[in-house]
Amino acid sequence: MDTFPDLGSLTDQELKDLIKRLTDEEKEISYKRRILHGKIDILRAELVNRLRKKDESGELVISGADVQQLTDILAGRVPPAETE
Numbered sequence: 001m002d003t004f005p006d007l008g009s010l011t012d013q014e015l016k017d018l019i020k021r022l023t024d025e026e027k028e029i030s031y032k033r034r035i036l037h038g039k040i041d042i043l044r045a046e047l048v049n050r051l052r053k054k055d056e057s058g059e060l061v062i063s064g065a066d067v068q069q070l071t072d073i074l075a076g077r078v079p080p081a082e083t084e
Contacts, residue, residue, distance in 0.1 A: 010018065054060070 005018070007015070
């Protein structure tokens with residue numbers, strides 16, 4: 001992460017350029033965030049549809065493995081998520 005500059009030492013043009021750069025960065029991050037939220041919404045809708053079909057067919061919607069995984073998560077026995 002960049003350190004924040006001494007604002008008093010910036011020229012007017014440098015200040016305008018910094019504002020533009022940070023505004024552009026914020027727009028890019030916001031766009032990526034909206035895309036991710038859209039993908040998450042699609043995945044959740046698919047999961048709901050699958051669970052609904054399983055329920056209608058009489059299959060178990062939640063298995064013992066699901067309950068065990070939830071128990072492990074709540075007990076803090078899950079390894080940390082891998083980062084890219």
